[in-house]
Amino acid sequence: MKFVAFERAKQGTGASRRLRNTGKTPGIVYGGEGQPQLIELDHNALWHALKREAFHSTILEMEVAGKTSKVLLRDVQMHPFKQLVQHIDFQRVDARTKLHMKVPLHYKNAEESQAVKFEHCVVNHVMSELNISCLPGDLPEFIEVDLSGLKKGTSLHLNDIQLPKGVNAVTGGKKNPVLVSVVATVAEEAPAADAAAAAPAADAKAAPAKAAPAKAAGKDAKAAAPAPAKAAGKK
Numbered sequence: 001m002k003f004v005a006f007e008r009a010k011q012g013t014g015a016s017r018r019l020r021n022t023g024k025t026p027g028i029v030y031g032g033e034g035q036p037q038l039i040e041l042d043h044n045a046l047w048h049a050l051k052r053e054a055f056h057s058t059i060l061e062m063e064v065a066g067k068t069s070k071v072l073l074r075d076v077q078m079h080p081f082k083q084l085v086q087h088i089d090f091q092r093v094d095a096r097t098k099l100h101m102k103v104p105l106h107y108k109n110a111e112e113s114q115a116v117k118f119e120h121c122v123v124n125h126v127m128s129e130l131n132i133s134c135l136p137g138d139l140p141e142f143i144e145v146d147l148s149g150l151k152k153g154t155s156l157h158l159n160d161i162q163l164p165k166g167v168n169a170v171t172g173g174k175k176n177p178v179l180v181s182v183v184a185t186v187a188e189e190a191p192a193a194d195a196a197a198a199a200p201a202a203d204a205k206a207a208p209a210k211a212a213p214a215k216a217a218g219k220d221a222k223a224a225a226p227a228p229a230k231a232a233g234k235k
Contacts, residue, residue: 002061008038032092109148119152138166156180
């Protein structure tokens with residue numbers, strides 16, 4: 001991606017405020033062999049560029065005063081409640097120096113997996129981006145992850161995917177973090193719970209039925225026994 005910036009002579013809170021009032025956004029470019037340079041950008045063009053994923057994760061070509069240099073977006077300061085970019089930072093790129101960047105993870109084919117298609121599970125994206133280290137020429141715009149092999153009760157870890165050539169993951173001490181987990185849906189667990197609850201109720205309902213014949217037999221014995229003894233006492 002290529003964008004145009006302009007040199008900025010004045011700095012300070014007051015100068016930046018006046019710049020924003022004219023539809024411009026103050027910024028700075030640093031790193032590399034050159035000195036830090038103050039710049040300004042058209043706010044509307046910058047606002048639309050920030051909506052594009054590539055603007056955050058790829059090497060950009062910045063033109064200032066007719067000269068083009070390769071830079072990376074490093075920081076964006078937004079207004080607390082207005083749709084306003086208050087300040088933006090870029091870093092110059094050296095082709096021989098490794099970069100540390102966060103790259104988006106693009107998941108695909110989850111609907112074709114056994115976990116979703118046949119076992120009615122839900123795929124939970126634990127990580128949406130990955131911190132990587134690579135040379136500028138090897139920097140990917142995103143990393144694609146195939147989820148077609150997911151099954152119920154499994155998880156997809158970092159070691160389960162293949163990173164692009166020249167790219168190393170920076171995990172911050174975690175050896176093999178989870179990227180995606182598979183969760184069973186509530187609708188699938190409910191029938192099993194209902195069946196388990198129905199079994200004791202059925203046993204309790206069946207228990208009184210077994211005692212019914214004994215109760216009936218007692219009534220028959222009581223009706224048959226006392227009749228001759230009562231007649232003898234009257235005589």
